Amino acid sequence: MSLVSGPGRGGADDDKLPEELMLSVDQHVKYIQSLDTRKDELEYWLTEHLRLNGLYWGLTALHLLGHPEALPRDDVLTFVLSCMHDNGGFGAAPGHDAHMLYTVSAVQILTTLDGFDELEQKVPGGKAKIGRYIANLQDRETGAFAGDEWGEKDTRFLYGALNALSLMHLLDAVDVDKAVHHVAACANFDGGYGAGPGAESHSGQVFTCVGALTIAGRSDLIDRDRLGAWLSERQLPNGGLNGRPEKLEDVCYSWWVASSLAMIDRLHWISADRLQAFILKCQDAELGGIADRPGDAVDVFHTVFGIAGLSLIGHPGLEEVDPAYCMPKAVTRRALGGR
Amino acid sequence: MASHGIPRVSSSEVPTEQSRLKEAQKIVQYRHLADLVNHKYGEGQLDIDSLSLTSKLLTKNPEYYSIWNYRRRILQHLMPNSTPTTNSYSYENELKFLLPLLIQFPKCYWIWNHRVWVLEQADTSLPLEAALAFWREELGLVSKMLARDSRNFHGWRYRRLVVKHLEALCSNHDVAEGSSLRSTHQIVEDEFDYTTKMIETNLSNFSAWHNRSLLIPRLLDNRQAGRDERKVMFESELALIHKALYTDPYDQSLWYYHNYLLQHFDPAQQQSATTTIYSPSNEESIHWLRHELDLLRELCDDEDGCRWIYQALVECSTIYTEVDRDTQHTLTRDLQLWLQKLQDLDPLRFKRWKDAEAGLLVRTKA
Numbered sequence A: 001m002s003l004v005s006g007p008g009r010g011g012a013d014d015d016k017l018p019e020e021l022m023l024s025v026d027q028h029v030k031y032i033q034s035l036d037t038r039k040d041e042l043e044y045w046l047t048e049h050l051r052l053n054g055l056y057w058g059l060t061a062l063h064l065l066g067h068p069e070a071l072p073r074d075d076v077l078t079f080v081l082s083c084m085h086d087n088g089g090f091g092a093a094p095g096h097d098a099h100m101l102y103t104v105s106a107v108q109i110l111t112t113l114d115g116f117d118e119l120e121q122k123v124p125g126g127k128a129k130i131g132r133y134i135a136n137l138q139d140r141e142t143g144a145f146a147g148d149e150w151g152e153k154d155t156r157f158l159y160g161a162l163n164a165l166s167l168m169h170l171l172d173a174v175d176v177d178k179a180v181h182h183v184a185a186c187a188n189f190d191g192g193y194g195a196g197p198g199a200e201s202h203s204g205q206v207f208t209c210v211g212a213l214t215i216a217g218r219s220d221l222i223d224r225d226r227l228g229a230w231l232s233e234r235q236l237p238n239g240g241l242n243g244r245p246e247k248l249e250d251v252c253y254s255w256w257v258a259s260s261l262a263m264i265d266r267l268h269w270i271s272a273d274r275l276q277a278f279i280l281k282c283q284d285a286e287l288g289g290i291a292d293r294p295g296d297a298v299d300v301f302h303t304v305f306g307i308a309g310l311s312l313i314g315h316p317g318l319e320e321v322d323p324a325y326c327m328p329k330a331v332t333r334r335a336l337g338g339r
Numbered sequence B: 001m002a003s004h005g006i007p008r009v010s011s012s013e014v015p016t017e018q019s020r021l022k023e024a025q026k027i028v029q030y031r032h033l034a035d036l037v038n039h040k041y042g043e044g045q046l047d048i049d050s051l052s053l054t055s056k057l058l059t060k061n062p063e064y065y066s067i068w069n070y071r072r073r074i075l076q077h078l079m080p081n082s083t084p085t086t087n088s089y090s091y092e093n094e095l096k097f098l099l100p101l102l103i104q105f106p107k108c109y110w111i112w113n114h115r116v117w118v119l120e121q122a123d124t125s126l127p128l129e130a131a132l133a134f135w136r137e138e139l140g141l142v143s144k145m146l147a148r149d150s151r152n153f154h155g156w157r158y159r160r161l162v163v164k165h166l167e168a169l170c171s172n173h174d175v176a177e178g179s180s181l182r183s184t185h186q187i188v189e190d191e192f193d194y195t196t197k198m199i200e201t202n203l204s205n206f207s208a209w210h211n212r213s214l215l216i217p218r219l220l221d222n223r224q225a226g227r228d229e230r231k232v233m234f235e236s237e238l239a240l241i242h243k244a245l246y247t248d249p250y251d252q253s254l255w256y257y258h259n260y261l262l263q264h265f266d267p268a269q270q271q272s273a274t275t276t277i278y279s280p281s282n283e284e285s286i287h288w289l290r291h292e293l294d295l296l297r298e299l300c301d302d303e304d305g306c307r308w309i310y311q312a313l314v315e316c317s318t319i320y321t322e323v324d325r326d327t328q329h330t331l332t333r334d335l336q337l338w339l340q341k342l343q344d345l346d347p348l349r350f351k352r353w354k355d356a357e358a359g360l361l362v363r364t365k366a
């Protein structure tokens, strides 16, 4: 197996040197800083539809790593605001259509950088506009949320809506009770949640549903023991976590599973040591970045979710992460006030 | 930017001048095409040439969601509510364009979404028979997709959506003809048979077990089944899962479904008609639970190292003590032993079993 991709890096056997348990902080910072300079790679252009998400992932990773200044604040804000549409929604990059997924990333970045004054300067009434864009995507009958005007519904969008609106103190703009009711209808017999009523349980969707209920203050509706059991079964002998029964482990599930366990006070039901060892095996200690599995190509998506997972289980030297928002706890505390 | 399963390239592999040039050329071509399409989108051009350009771009990059939006605007313009024969571009054309993309990118949300959108357009603008034919074809397509990857999340979700649409169309259809609702019911029966087929092919297909748990209560409702028929169904599901567990007691998909059946005995579990096969009486629950415990102990003798059996023993006897309080002190000692066994067998979840043991002690004292 071609898992080993360089001396001292991922994929080698157990019994490693203690350095194997060290997070390569400087390399990860450099890796994230380098992301916008890779314009000579086709991949850079093919992933333009993820640019604003990517910025949120990179920025959050840097904050958790304790290097919040590593991306210039003004440049980030200028880029974010250049993605905004007249209707209050944001696209993935300038010229891309507005969609819930990018609007949420924009709000998360604006919150992290405390940039709402800059927003109001450029777009007077901008915050209220964003709130209206999101509120208009709620189906007032079912409580569910669409991703954009084309109407696809998914608990990912509902979660995003509650996440962004709560950060802006605009939750009143939507019918939270109906949204909560919809999430409750997505629960399955195994204790997990799906993308909609009747959809199979999936760790990513569990995160969005548990996150939405937590933000709405209705985690009392969760069957904690049953869900906790299902989530804890996601840990495999190699320490990694999977998304569904009988699937492979993947670093991004470190976040979705572990944060959900944290929100229902069951994080101790998995082995933090083994999870930590797995995530660290997935990092590229030489060039920075974290991959889905040991020896695979790194990307900023798995980098932030790996680091956030490590923060959750208390890896030394990292800023504390908020499990419901995937943002630094210091930031959500400031934005939400005393949370 | 979010890659899965792509091997890391070693830092010592410096790209050659030739490969660098080739990459640069590809970037120029791609950006030229993207700029051209975006320019046309900005100008609001909704002609067939623009449509072909979006085809070209989306084939290179199906994640480019804005271009799917543009494409829908073009299609809305090209395919208004007129008969399809008068148009040079049809729903068939669009579905055919999407097929190879779906096969190549089965996990791309936007392609699945777009396909649903196209079919919904056909719904509103074509005669019922024609629309029905489209949706029926989809069932065949998604079966092929699931034959390639039997756990594809999008595939199963799409399947349930297609079935929902077919049911809605059929019931309208039947009402119009004044006949019974048989065909709607037939769809649910067929879907149930499909899950049986998928499970027979591969026991470990949790997606199929999950769908089965949703279909059975609906199927019984459709049949207007009484208690006897429901009981027969419940017993046959128990028999099916027992057979499967004897085949592979290490398969967690099976244990989840087993757990779903066990929940039927649990008085603490809120029973709702949409998730329940049968509501057993207290005596029936006790009878079945006793049988279940015997069977699990037997399984345990053969497979002493299988933690799933101990988990099921814990679950089963916990419910048993709820149903029949008299069993509490006889089962408590066993429960404690099984929970300790789980702490040994399952070190990853050690603290979960510790919590369960502590909970047991609290319950027995109360």
Ligand SMILES: [Zn+2]
Pocket (backbone or CB within 6 Å): A250, A251, A252, A253, A292, A302, B004
């Ligand atoms: Zn992943």
